[in-house]
Amino acid sequence: MLIVAGHLEVDSQDRDHYVRECKPVVEQARRAPGCLDFSITADPIEADRVNIYERWESDAKLEAFRGSGPDDGLNGRIRSAHVWKYRISGTESP
Secondary structure, eight states, X not given: XXXXXXXXXXXXXXXXXXXXXXXXXXXXXXXXXXXEEEEEEEOSSOTTEXXXXXXXXXXXXXXXXXXXXXXXXXXGGOSEEEEEEEEOOOOOOO
């Protein structure tokens, strides 16, 4: 299993609009084979921060989605990205 997590920085006055425009990306990802969870949310503290969380069954499923996901100019509005892929060997209840 893979987790992709981190945050993006966008213009603070554009952040909420950016997150709303990501709704089709989230919907498409959640329908994609191998997607276990997918979320793009506004940070409650930092006005220019967008939090990213994804959970995938495999690299192959993640890459298949990456090749098909919508963009609509969203990438050009990102000032910086701090997102990492984590390989998970097991899970358990907290």
